[in-house]
Amino acid sequence: MSVSVGTPQPAFDPVASAQSSRRSIARRLWARGNGRAGLIIVVVMVLLGLVSLIGVQPHGPNDQDVYHALKGPSGTHLFGTDSYGRDVFSRVQHGIVLSLEISVIAVAICTVIGTLAGVAAGYLGGVVSAVLMGSADLLFAVPSILLALAIVTALGPGTLDSALAIGIGYAPIFARVVRGPVLSVREADYVKAGAVLGFSRRRVLFRHILPAVSGVLAVQITLALGWAILTEASLSFLGLGPPPPASSLGLMVSEGTNFARTAWWNLAFPAAAIVALIIGFNLLGDALRDVFDPTSGRD
Amino acid sequence: MTDLGVSSAAGSGGDPAAAGEPALVVSDLTIGIRRKRVTTPIVHGVDLVVGAGERLGIVGESGSGKSLTMLAVMGLLSPPLEVLSGSIRLGGRELVGASEDELRAVRGSEVAMIYQDPMTSLDPMFRIGDQVAEGPLAHGGGRHDIAARVHSGLSEVGFADPDRVRRQYPHELSGGMRQRVMIASALIGAPRLLIADEPTTALDVTIQRQILRLVARLQREHGMAVAWITHDLGVVAQFAERVAVMYAGRIVETAPTRRLFAAPQHPYTAALLHSLPTTAQAGGRLTQIPGSPPDAAAPPAGCPFHPRCPQGIDRCRVERPSLQPRPGGGSAACWVPPEEWT
Amino acid sequence: MSALESSLPQAPAPPPAQTRGARRRGRGLARWTTVTLLRGVGTLIGVAIVIFIVLRLLPGNQITASLGVSAGLLTPAQHRALNHFYGIGQPLPTQFWHWADGILHGNLGLSTQSGRTVTSLIGTALPVTLELAILSMIIGLILGIASGVAAAAAPGRFGDWSGQTFALFGLGIPNFVIGAALVAILSNVFHYFPSSKSYAGLFSDPWLNFQQLIFPALTLGIGVGAAVMRTTRGAMLDVSRLAFVRSARGKGLARRVVIGRHVLRNALIPITTMSGIQFGYLLGGTVIVEQIFVLPGLGRLLITSVQEHDYAVAQGATLVFAAGFVLVNILTDVIYMLIDPRVRT
Numbered sequence: 006m007s008v009s010v011g012t013p014q015p016a017f018d019p020v021a022s023a024q025s026s027r028r029s030i031a032r033r034l035w036a037r038g039n040g041r042a043g044l045i046i047v048v049v050m051v052l053l054g055l056v057s058l059i060g061v062q063p064h065g066p067n068d069q070d071v072y073h074a075l076k077g078p079s080g081t082h083l084f085g086t087d088s089y090g091r092d093v094f095s096r097v098q099h100g101i102v103l104s105l106e107i108s109v110i111a112v113a114i115c116t117v118i119g120t121l122a123g124v125a126a127g128y129l130g131g132v133v134s135a136v137l138m139g140s141a142d143l144l145f146a147v148p149s150i151l152l153a154l155a156i157v158t159a160l161g162p163g164t165l166d167s168a169l170a171i172g173i174g175y176a177p178i179f180a181r182v183v184r185g186p187v188l189s190v191r192e193a194d195y196v197k198a199g200a201v202l203g204f205s206r207r208r209v210l211f212r213h214i215l216p217a218v219s220g221v222l223a224v225q226i227t228l229a230l231g232w233a234i235l236t237e238a239s240l241s242f243l244g245l246g247p248p249p250p251a252s253s254l255g256l257m258v259s260e261g262t263n264f265a266r267t268a269w270w271n272l273a274f275p276a277a278a279i280v281a282l283i284i285g286f287n288l289l290g291d292a293l294r295d296v297f298d299p300t301s302g303r304d
Numbered sequence: 305m306t307d308l309g310v311s312s313a314a315g316s317g318g319d320p321a322a323a324g325e326p327a328l329v330v331s332d333l334t335i336g337i338r339r340k341r342v343t344t345p346i347v348h349g350v351d352l353v354v355g356a357g358e359r360l361g362i363v364g365e366s367g368s369g370k371s372l373t374m375l376a377v378m379g380l381l382s383p384p385l386e387v388l389s390g391s392i393r394l395g396g397r398e399l400v401g402a403s404e405d406e407l408r409a410v411r412g413s414e415v416a417m418i419y420q421d422p423m424t425s426l427d428p429m430f431r432i433g434d435q436v437a438e439g440p441l442a443h444g445g446g447r448h449d450i451a452a453r454v455h456s457g458l459s460e461v462g463f464a465d466p467d468r469v470r471r472q473y474p475h476e477l478s479g480g481m482r483q484r485v486m487i488a489s490a491l492i493g494a495p496r497l498l499i500a501d502e503p504t505t506a507l508d509v510t511i512q513r514q515i516l517r518l519v520a521r522l523q524r525e526h527g528m529a530v531a532w533i534t535h536d537l538g539v540v541a542q543f544a545e546r547v548a549v550m551y552a553g554r555i556v557e558t559a560p561t562r563r564l565f566a567a568p569q570h571p572y573t574a575a576l577l578h579s580l581p582t583t584a585q586a587g588g589r590l591t592q593i594p595g596s597p598p599d600a601a602a603p604p605a606g607c608p609f610h611p612r613c614p615q616g617i618d619r620c621r622v623e624r625p626s627l628q629p630r631p632g633g634g635s636a637a638c639w640v641p642p643e644e645w646t
Numbered sequence: 647m648s649a650l651e652s653s654l655p656q657a658p659a660p661p662p663a664q665t666r667g668a669r670r671r672g673r674g675l676a677r678w679t680t681v682t683l684l685r686g687v688g689t690l691i692g693v694a695i696v697i698f699i700v701l702r703l704l705p706g707n708q709i710t711a712s713l714g715v716s717a718g719l720l721t722p723a724q725h726r727a728l729n730h731f732y733g734i735g736q737p738l739p740t741q742f743w744h745w746a747d748g749i750l751h752g753n754l755g756l757s758t759q760s761g762r763t764v765t766s767l768i769g770t771a772l773p774v775t776l777e778l779a780i781l782s783m784i785i786g787l788i789l790g791i792a793s794g795v796a797a798a799a800a801p802g803r804f805g806d807w808s809g810q811t812f813a814l815f816g817l818g819i820p821n822f823v824i825g826a827a828l829v830a831i832l833s834n835v836f837h838y839f840p841s842s843k844s845y846a847g848l849f850s851d852p853w854l855n856f857q858q859l860i861f862p863a864l865t866l867g868i869g870v871g872a873a874v875m876r877t878t879r880g881a882m883l884d885v886s887r888l889a890f891v892r893s894a895r896g897k898g899l900a901r902r903v904v905i906g907r908h909v910l911r912n913a914l915i916p917i918t919t920m921s922g923i924q925f926g927y928l929l930g931g932t933v934i935v936e937q938i939f940v941l942p943g944l945g946r947l948l949i950t951s952v953q954e955h956d957y958a959v960a961q962g963a964t965l966v967f968a969a970g971f972v973l974v975n976i977l978t979d980v981i982y983m984l985i986d987p988r989v990r991t
Contacts, residue, residue, distance in 0.1 A: 378896055410898075411898040426893070427908050428987070429911045429912055438897055
């Protein structure tokens with residue numbers, strides 16, 4: 006029995022809701038413990054790396070000083086020195102830049118490839134969808150580190166090559182994540198109405214579909230950055246990253262294990278930098294997911 | 305708001321079993337919701353008595369607090385909801401402030417509940433027989449004896465082949481069958497009080513009637529009390545001996561069913577009756593109550609119904625009426641007697 | 647790992663109710679088996695093609711890689727003979743066909759480095775990786791489910807807080823960092839070198855084998871445990887909001903029983919999904935961990951072969967990894983059937 010007379014609910018439009026809430030996303034991130042911690046960690050780490058580019062670093066990352074090799078942390082060498090007498094702090098700074106550089110390019114690659122594939126599969130459907138998602142499943146069946154390993158061996162170690170190797174392994178996830186919302190937006194009434202009104206596909210794509218997936222994309226990009234940093238570090242740990250004397254963080258950890266007994270700082274600080282970067286992006290990604298998808302039920 | 309008014313109503317409801325100790329006595333029960341250290345009451349000082357073997361209907365819109373009150377009786381309120389004050393006595397045992405172990409001993413044996421959605425009230429992973437037997441096993445009982453009780457319980461709710469049902473999984477049964485299973489599971493502990501929380505809402509109309517009849521028959525056979533929560537006055541008319549009407553977290557009227565339908569003492573009850581198709585006069589229009597129910601956490605000052613009330617007087621805006629006995633064995637919380645209604 | 651966790655469905659959608667009957671169920675099982683096997687084989691063929699193409703992008707060829715400078719001393723005739731022997735210089739489809747035909751006959755080719763058959767190389771390496779993966783998975787599942795249940799049982803309390811911290815660091819610390827730190831601590835603090843002796847098989851020296859595998863397994867298990875913990879916690883909290891949990895409590899069951907029997911049993915479905923995904927990561931992780939702990943497993947074989955451009959070995963090893971992944975997916979489906987009666991019928 007309909008005792009109460011409610012006002013009719015307006016049809017849900019993710020575009021409108023996304024725009025109205027955009028301004029407050031930063032605020033809502035900050036309001037969450039994980040968002041705040043993630044933001045602080047990422048900003049600190051990124052700044053720590055970037056300032057080295059304008060010369061704010063105690064020493065040159067490759068300045069050798071064999072008389073002061075393997076010295077512990079001190080006022081002049083905050084993180085100590087390595088076996089060549091190079092300043093570990095400056096090398097970590099450089100490593101962060103290198104790691105971010107490769108990861109950002111890698112994530113750009115997988116975002117573009119994955120999103121295009123996901124939008125195409127979701128929007129066009131049919132054979133296109135079957136082929137694209139089939140290949141995505143296929144890529145899933147090869148452990149992504151193996152894929153990266155093979156690609157990087159084939160292309161040789163280099164920034165772009167590493168980035169490509171890492172990016173391809175992650176693209177299928179973007180395709181899957183994007184396809185879902187695209188499918189549901191395509192079926193949504195306001196998009197169907199737009200099609201009836203004769204809006205062009207491009208207009209539908211840019212006005213409705215891309216905004217609707219922007220939330221998932223933001224989450225996925227952040228998490229992918231953490232993942233890319235992890236993979237890059239793993240590859241360079243295996244000796245498949247940028248070759249010495251480049252101060253790749255993974256390589257530094259690998260070299261650091263040789264001196265773990267006498268010079269723990271060679272192992273600890275680069276490792277801590279990697280961990281901080283990954284945890285920072287993971288926290289940020291989790292917080293973004295909470296903000297964009299409050300129904301996900303986590304915390 | 306004395307429970308005297310209510311229990312006298314129960315007595316004059318003509319129920320022979322009401323002479324004994326009541327199955328349930330709720331007095332001055334207040335339930336609150338806790339949000340960031342601030343606790344807001346949403347059920348306000350409810351007094352309610354269910355006599356032994358009595359059939360009580362509890363009517364109200366969603367959000368009126370009828371389900372919360374009964375969940376509190378089951379001891380199943382979970383954070384952020386909690387009982388703030390008051391007393392719940394079940395067969396002479398105080399449940400407010402009781403330990404979890406004491407509550408557990410009561411649940412499923414003294415009081416049992418059947419729920420709104422039979423599709424999700426059974427665990428999809430376990431066989432029917434195991435789920436029905438679970439309660440008695442938890443209360444300690446011989447496996448052999450329990451198996452026999454499960455068998456007879458399932459046949460009692462109308463399963464022709466209890467042994468087959470026992471081995472089936474919930475997804476293999478229809479909604480009506482699942483609700484029968486829930487009923488068997490509730491009755492297996494021979495409770496003094498059965499709480500039925502809108503158990504027919506999710507079912508087809510014909511199945512609704514079957515379930516209603518089934519519960520009525522079992523109530524007679526077992527002699528237990530039943531508190532049937534519903535928003536459907538039609539169900540109440542068929543089932544209940546006495547009705548309590550809730551609005552915005554309070555009881556606004558209680559009366560023997562026939563009395564309530566014949567001469568409602570509260571304008572809200574009257575409005576509910578007017579919106580029933582069966583009582584609307586032939587050719588007349590169905591009326592709806594204008595406006596929407598208030599937020600029980602922040603009810604308006606005065607009588608919570610006054611913003612929607614056609615009979616309101618100035619006093620209603622400032623002063624909240626309490627439940628007062630009315631002629632004919634009921635009580636109502638309204639400043640304006642029906643004789644003065646326009 | 648956490649990224650993938652978010653992007654995949656938490657549980658398989660329950661199939662629509664259908665009419666029952668033993669005969670029908672039997673036919674359903676047969677159909678399921680056929681579909682699953684076909685899909686598995688299809689994936690493997692696809693993977694084989696991908697691997698083949700990717701590895702052919704590698705610069706250099708196997709002869710120069712294996713003979714090094716001395717390749718220059720070969721006469722053209724010798725060169726041709728070797729080319730013919732290894733199948734170099736033929737069109738790619740022909741090479742692929744030879745390889746695929748070999749696989750069907752259990753022949754994965756010859757290693758250009760050691761001259762041994764790829765099958766025998768894999769045969770010695772696979773048990774190591776298999777044991778490592780299974781041990782890691784057991785550690786990860788115990789860690790993850792236990793901490794996840796503890797966290798979900800008291801949200802916001804100490805158990806939850808410590809579980810979440812474990813998950814945060816478990817997902818945030820790469821396994822090579824954990825491995826390197828473990829090696830450093832074991833050797834420097836405890837003067838313990840589990841990998842100093844050559845690898846002992848499970849059956850030849852079980853105790854030494856356990857010592858050599860437990861730390862690598864721990865390294866991998868922490869990451870798996872962290873991911874499983876998060877899924878377990880989330881799933882337990884989701885399930886405990888469902889109506890049947892309330893009705894189970896309404897029967898008078900103890901909270902412990904409700905959580906242990908009803909909530910956990912239902913949460914096992916997403917936990918199974920996540921565990922399957924994690925097993926895939928684990929296979930990738932063995933590559934790194936075997937390198938750190940000097941274990942002669944499939945991952946190490948793969949790295950060496952890739953570095954030495956030993957195509958046949960690299961192809962074979964990757965294919966075995968992919969087959970493992972496909973098998974785990976099938977196993978996951980079987981586990982669904984075991985725990986969920988809705989999938990069974």
